[in-house]
Amino acid sequence: xxxxxxxxxxxxxxxxxxxxxxxxxxxxxxxxxxxxxxxxxxxxxxxxxxxxxxxxxxxxxxxxxxxxxxxxxxxxxxxxxxxxxxxxxxxxxxxxxxxxxxxxxxxxxxxxxxxxxxxxxxxxxxxxxxxxxxxxxxxxxxxxxxxxxxxxxxxxxxxxxxxxxxxxxxxxxxxxxxxxxxxxxxxxxxxxxxxxxxxxxxxxxxxxxxxxxxxxxxxxxxxxxxxxxxxxxxxxxxxxxxxxxxxxxxxxxxxxxxxxxxxxxxxxxxxxxxxxxxxxxxxxxxxxxxxxxxxxxxxxxxxxxxxxxxxxxxxxxxxxxxxxxxxxxxxxxxxxxxxxxxxxxxxxxxxxxxxxxxxxxxxxxxxxxxxxxxxxxxxxxxxxxxxxxxxxxxxxxxxxx
RNA sequence: GGGUAGGUGACAGAGCGGCCAAUUGUACCAGACUGUAAAUCUGGCGCCUUCGGGCUACGGGGGUUCGAAUCCCUCCCUACCCA
Numbered sequence: 001x002x003x004x005x006x007x008x009x010x011x012x013x014x015x016x017x018x019x020x021x022x023x024x025x026x027x028x029x030x031x032x033x034x035x036x037x038x039x040x041x042x043x044x045x046x047x048x049x050x051x052x053x054x055x056x057x058x059x060x061x062x063x064x065x066x067x068x069x070x071x072x073x074x075x076x077x078x079x080x081x082x083x084x085x086x087x088x089x090x091x092x093x094x095x096x097x098x099x100x101x102x103x104x105x106x107x108x109x110x111x112x113x114x115x116x117x118x119x120x121x122x123x124x125x126x127x128x129x130x131x132x133x134x135x136x137x138x139x140x141x142x143x144x145x146x147x148x149x150x151x152x153x154x155x156x157x158x159x160x161x162x163x164x165x166x167x168x169x170x171x172x173x174x175x176x177x178x179x180x181x182x183x184x185x186x187x188x189x190x191x192x193x194x195x196x197x198x199x200x201x202x203x204x205x206x207x208x209x210x211x212x213x214x215x216x217x218x219x220x221x222x223x224x225x226x227x228x229x230x231x232x233x234x235x236x237x238x239x240x241x242x243x244x245x246x247x248x249x250x251x252x253x254x255x256x257x258x259x260x261x262x263x264x265x266x267x268x269x270x271x272x273x274x275x276x277x278x279x280x281x282x283x284x285x286x287x288x289x290x291x292x293x294x295x296x297x298x299x300x301x302x303x304x305x306x307x308x309x310x311x312x313x314x315x316x317x318x319x320x321x322x323x324x325x326x327x328x329x330x331x332x333x334x335x336x337x338x339x340x341x342x343x344x345x346x347x348x349x350x351x352x353x354x355x356x357x358x359x360x361x362x363x364x365x366x367x368x369x370x371x372x373x374x375x376x377x378x379x380x381x382x383x384x385x386x387x388x389x390x391x392x393x394x395x396x397x398x399x400x401x
Numbered sequence: 402g403g404g405u406a407g408g409u410g411a412c413a414g415a416g417c418g419g420c421c422a423a424u425u426g427u428a429c430c431a432g433a434c435u436g437u438a439a440a441u442c443u444g445g446c447g448c449c450u451u452c453g454g455g456c457u458a459c460g461g462g463g464g465u466u467c468g469a470a471u472c473c474c475u476c477c478c479u480a481c482c483c484a
Contacts, residue, residue, distance in 0.1 A: 284435050311433085
């Protein structure tokens with residue numbers, strides 16, 4: 001249940017209760033796909049203001065295996081993250097692994113080949129994946145995905161969905177969304193069965209959470225339907241009937257134009273209950289997050305801050321007015337113009353990196369391939385994102401400081 | 402002093418008569434990354450250009466040939482071996 005503490009037009013600010021603590025909304029989840037946010041330790045995540053992170057079912061299932069993580073006491077304990085965690089269901093890998101294998105075969109993703117024909121095979125029962133590392137096949141069902149997520153100790157469990165690529169024709173999108181709903185039902189059924197059984201035990205990493213009001217994870221449904229209004233709304237209606245703890249909007253930022261994504265929000269958000277969290281999966285660029293928060297989204301996750309950091313692309317605050325279209329800049333720190341620039345990445349930033357290191361030094365680390373480069377850059381970019389969320393959490397007014 | 406192997410673009414290293422301004426890698430320059438197969442990928446990388454092309458280039462000089470980085474002569478240089 002989401003406790004909304006203030007609201008202005010569509011924008012909501014609140015608190016989300018989870019097994020491992022309360023999280024302020026709207027929030028951003030740093031991504032720890034394989035049980036670690038790349039280059040950043042849990043302590044550093046805390047320091048820069050992260051309250052919750054995201055782990056990945058698919059990757060952790062294959063390595064090290066969810067049973068191992070269960071034995072370790074849950075992923076939080078395993079990786080030393082004392083706080084809430086959301087787990088993705090593996091649905092995105094239907095898209096990302098499928099589409100990429102497809103591209104390798106020389107077919108354009110834009111030609112839209114249904115993923116069932118490529119790297120992942122979708123049937124009513126579940127999805128068959130081919131592990132790109134060793135070519136082994138793995139079969140993931142809705143029930144299996146839930147089982148894994150519970151073993152990982154997830155606070156927010158996502159249903160297994162299919163994330164279709166863009167463009168995607170109406171017929172395919174319709175079939176896909178309906179299957180996603182059927183999978184969601186199976187997830188819900190299995191989830192209830194497991195969580196209500198006497199054997200269910202919260203994977204708690206810290207005794208302080210024993211008094212949490214919540215003794216079981218939250219389960220979120222995922223709305224699909226590509227860029228079609230009728231399908232998106234149909235998907236939302238179907239999932240609303242199942243009464244999930246929260247609702248995610250999936251299948252966006254897969255190549256569709258920006259306006260399409262904003263349209264999807266405008267169709268779907270008015271249908272969702274006020275007191276339940278809304279999660280826009282995989283988003284996004286800072287301005288997309290600001291727009292989505294103003295539209296009523298509470299949760300985000302994205303690889304941009306960490307991946308771009310590793311590639312030398314860094315965020316810089318520019319304008320305090322978030323309604324201003326260009327409230328930030330990005331620089332590529334590897335550019336020659338920073339060779340003798342001894343100023344910090346961002347004067348307005350108080351992250352560890354900006355307090356202690358110059359652009360020139362970080363550029364040097366990148367050019368000689370020192371791992372510290374990616375680490376300092378990731379800390380900075382994540383701080384930029386988390387600061388952005390902090391600003392959004394502190395201001396009821398639509399996108400203004 | 403004698404012998405052998407070599408000298409190719411910033412570096413390493415292919416090419417060994419025309420399809421060579423010259424494979425490839427690195428370095429360098431720029432760009433892209435949206436529920437992470439990503440410390441990855443893409444493009445550029447002699448000079449000039451009206452984008453058709455033009456010019457200068459494979460140690461120096463000379464030659465053979467319609468045509469040479471590629472063949473011949475000579476000089477210079479480098480590495481290793483023998484004195």
